Amino acid sequence: MTLPTSYVLLGFRALRKDKVASLINLVGLSVAVACAVALFLLLHEINTADDFHAHGDRIFLVGHAVEGGAGPERWGTAPEPLGPALAADLPQVERAVRVATHPALVRADGSTYHETLSFADAGFFDVFSFPLAQGSGGALADPSGVVLSAEAATKYFGAEDPLGQTLTVTLPSTRDTSGAVETLTVVGVAAPFHARADFRFDLLAGYDLQRAAGLAAPNDWASLTEATFLLLRRSADAREVSAQLDRYATVQNATSPDRPATFFLDSVQHPDWLTAWQIEDRALQAPLLWESVMFGLIALLMLLVACFNTITISLGAAARRLKEIGVRKAMGASRRELVQQFLIESLVLCSLAVLGGLLVAWTITVPFLNGLLNRPNPLDISDVAAFWPVVAGLPLFLGFVAGLYPAVYVSAFQPTAILGGRARLAEKKALTRTLTVVQFTLALVTICLALFTATLDDKLLGGNWGYDQDNLLVVATSGPEQTDWLRREASALHPVRRVAGAANPVGSPGAPATVRVQGQEAQAAHFSVGPEYLATLGIEAAAGRAFGAGFADGDRSVVVNRTFVQEQGWAAPVGQQVELDGRPLSVVGVVEDFLLAPMAGTARPVVFSLAEAAQVRSLTLRVEAGAAADLDAALRARWKRRFPGVDYSSYAQADAFARESMRGVSRFITYLAAFALLISCMGLFGLAAQGAARRTREVGVRKALGASAAHIVLLVNRGFLGMLVVATLVATPLCYLGLSTALRLAPVDVALGSAPFVLSNALVFLLAAATLSVQTARLVHVRPAEVLRAT
Numbered sequence: 001m002t003l004p005t006s007y008v009l010l011g012f013r014a015l016r017k018d019k020v021a022s023l024i025n026l027v028g029l030s031v032a033v034a035c036a037v038a039l040f041l042l043l044h045e046i047n048t049a050d051d052f053h054a055h056g057d058r059i060f061l062v063g064h065a066v067e068g069g070a071g072p073e074r075w076g077t078a079p080e081p082l083g084p085a086l087a088a089d090l091p092q093v094e095r096a097v098r099v100a101t102h103p104a105l106v107r108a109d110g111s112t113y114h115e116t117l118s119f120a121d122a123g124f125f126d127v128f129s130f131p132l133a134q135g136s137g138g139a140l141a142d143p144s145g146v147v148l149s150a151e152a153a154t155k156y157f158g159a160e161d162p163l164g165q166t167l168t169v170t171l172p173s174t175r176d177t178s179g180a181v182e183t184l185t186v187v188g189v190a191a192p193f194h195a196r197a198d199f200r201f202d203l204l205a206g207y208d209l210q211r212a213a214g215l216a217a218p219n220d221w222a223s224l225t226e227a228t229f230l231l232l233r234r235s236a237d238a239r240e241v242s243a244q245l246d247r248y249a250t251v252q253n254a255t256s257p258d259r260p261a262t263f264f265l266d267s268v269q270h271p272d273w274l275t276a277w278q279i280e281d282r283a284l285q286a287p288l289l290w291e292s293v294m295f296g297l298i299a300l301l302m303l304l305v306a307c308f309n310t311i312t313i314s315l316g317a318a319a320r321r322l323k324e325i326g327v328r329k330a331m332g333a334s335r336r337e338l339v340q341q342f343l344i345e346s347l348v349l350c351s352l353a354v355l356g357g358l359l360v361a362w363t364i365t366v367p368f369l370n371g372l373l374n375r376p377n378p379l380d381i382s383d384v385a386a387f388w389p390v391v392a393g394l395p396l397f398l399g400f401v402a403g404l405y406p407a408v409y410v411s412a413f414q415p416t417a418i419l420g421g422r423a424r425l426a427e428k429k430a431l432t433r434t435l436t437v438v439q440f441t442l443a444l445v446t447i448c449l450a451l452f453t454a455t456l457d458d459k460l461l462g463g464n465w466g467y468d469q470d471n472l473l474v475v476a477t478s479g480p481e482q483t484d485w486l487r488r489e490a491s492a493l494h495p496v497r498r499v500a501g502a503a504n505p506v507g508s509p510g511a512p513a514t515v516r517v518q519g520q521e522a523q524a525a526h527f528s529v530g531p532e533y534l535a536t537l538g539i540e541a542a543a544g545r546a547f548g549a550g551f552a553d554g555d556r557s558v559v560v561n562r563t564f565v566q567e568q569g570w571a572a573p574v575g576q577q578v579e580l581d582g583r584p585l586s587v588v589g590v591v592e593d594f595l596l597a598p599m600a601g602t603a604r605p606v607v608f609s610l611a612e613a614a615q616v617r618s619l620t621l622r623v624e625a626g627a628a629a630d631l632d633a634a635l636r637a638r639w640k641r642r643f644p645g646v647d648y649s650s651y652a653q654a655d656a657f658a659r660e661s662m663r664g665v666s667r668f669i670t671y672l673a674a675f676a677l678l679i680s681c682m683g684l685f686g687l688a689a690q691g692a693a694r695r696t697r698e699v700g701v702r703k704a705l706g707a708s709a710a711h712i713v714l715l716v717n718r719g720f721l722g723m724l725v726v727a728t729l730v731a732t733p734l735c736y737l738g739l740s741t742a743l744r745l746a747p748v749d750v751a752l753g754s755a756p757f758v759l760s761n762a763l764v765f766l767l768a769a770a771t772l773s774v775q776t777a778r779l780v781h782v783r784p785a786e787v788l789r790a791t
Helices: 003-017 019-047 082-089 150-157 207-213 235-253 289-330 335-373 387-411 415-419 429-454 456-461 480-491 533-537 562-568 628-642 663-704 709-745 755-780 784-790
Strands: 059-068 071-075 093-108 111-120 132-135 145-148 166-171 180-190 203-206 227-232 261-267 472-476 496-502 511-517 520-529 541-544 557-561 577-580 583-591 606-610 618-623 650-652
Touching: 019 289, 019 335, 019 387, 019 663, 059 082, 059 235, 082 093, 082 227, 082 235, 093 150, 093 207, 111 150, 111 207, 145 150, 150 180, 166 203, 203 207, 227 235, 235 261, 289 387, 289 429, 289 663, 335 387, 335 663, 429 663, 429 709, 429 755, 472 628, 480 496, 480 618, 480 628, 496 520, 496 533, 520 562, 533 618, 557 562, 562 583, 562 606, 577 606, 618 628, 628 650, 709 755
Parallel strands: 111 203, 145 180, 520 606, 557 583
Antiparallel strands: 059 071, 059 227, 059 261, 093 111, 093 166, 093 227, 132 180, 145 203, 166 180, 472 618, 472 650, 496 618, 511 520, 511 577, 541 583, 557 606, 577 583
């Protein structure tokens, strides 16, 4: 039997010999590994979205940057002519593809659906790896063709062959056009999308189809498209192409001399981890810096809490092995051999914990996280190639971290001191206290972060939205016929108090707009709404007036918010003149800021203009309290009778940001914090049990001399309470500095508050007291006569 093999057997024997300590360590490490595995999969999913494209390292997004009121602003949009110009002029560019999306009404096989129609240049399938199950890669060259996703093909045609089938598509109206109705032929069907595809489509048509409805101006440098992608011949060409972009910025700036822009490239497969998430309207998901740091930090904290717990318990358990160590050293065992033995024993423990953690992750934590997040592509351990190398290295990492110090420390004792009874591991109280303080500091940091995250959704969405978001129902429409009918039906129902239309309602992303003010350009979110819309939401004018049916200047007026006024420096905003979409307009009112998006907060410039009847794409209904659900069901039934083939789509205004909610992640992190506290309390229980065993005789003597129960309680627990106080004094400033820094860096408009710090400390102290009380009660009830007789 080789030496390492014998150490493995000794490791298993040590686990069996000290069952309590082994169980505490195994459970703590297994729970930590299970939680870390789930977070690793989530981090992997976040940071590898859209990295599956075959040419991904050569695909770059072209964006533009301008100077804003608060500094440089980076946008993922670019002028429509830029992509074709780069492909024609620069030999380094193999392909340029523009992409845009618009809402549309799609009629297929007798049914009508509200959909998002995507448009792309003909080289789209040469740039991106979206294989077609049917059709060819040149499908987009057909001006009347459309490519469907696999899901859309099944939705529209069921089991029928979709190729050659026709769709009637109604494109949205604009102020200058009444939209267009196009008959498109299905020329391709995409294979099911890759599991990590965040950038995808349902219906994809040629880019030039937008011209029919006036939705694109391919030769206008002032017109921006949603995304322009370049496929370079070599990824290294990005630097040279970037150096050539300034000359195109000169052309673009000639159309907007008051707000000059610069262009930049952003890698699709390897976006800049520090800056890509800050790009507004980026067509592809970029991992959020604060999100990745938060999840990674929590996973690391969980593992460190478990490791320090293992170190503390292992040191306590090693006190019972001092005689074994002394005998081995007296028989010639070197310190190196003892260190190797203890490290292998730690590796055995951590290997079993990793196996247990994988089992818990597979059966509990990963399915639980999938249920909370409700992801379209569930996290799957077997689907991540990078997962298994991490798992293979995890026992080594944990075994080294958890076992190195106990191995080095215990092996340093001299055999004469051990066998002579002069070596006492318990005398190293400073070491045990330090480890316990570190462990509880990590647990406090984890719990504080979890409590803050758990309340983040309420902080983002639970405060004042700037209007009463409850009892508002939003129903999608498409065209005057549906809008007028729904308005009549809804107005006749008793629970409905107000009805108003909008082209893009509040709660949807405001259309980015360039507003010209006295020759200067300003960026703002633009909402095109009906005359009664602001009153229906309950957004009142703080100065001037809102729109209304009784005013004849609606098509020549705008309403702005408080932030827009502040950025312009207007002392008297009402009556100021602005230019929007080339039209001169007058500011007739100012409203207070309101919630635009959870992460954006309220302090962003907004412009409201009056929508024409043909532009209205939704009706917002203000209803009596508690009547929204019944009203929605009644309208759905009436809609199906009136428009049997048209999809009915509605949502509550209070749920407008449901997709951006962090409630699922917050709940998971809260459970992680509970596990971290559980692990720490298990370690505290183990320490208390070891301490109680050592102090039983001392307590018996003190009780025999008349010590009271209160004195015993204070004597036994004051050391632990001192450790918790020190952990609090260390963890609280660390948490405050970390969270305040994160809030400054992240686009989150919330106050930090004191609740996470107070609650985390209170929770830790209460559970620690409950844990210690078990062993304290045992010592309080010690009978002096029995203890002294036994010794």
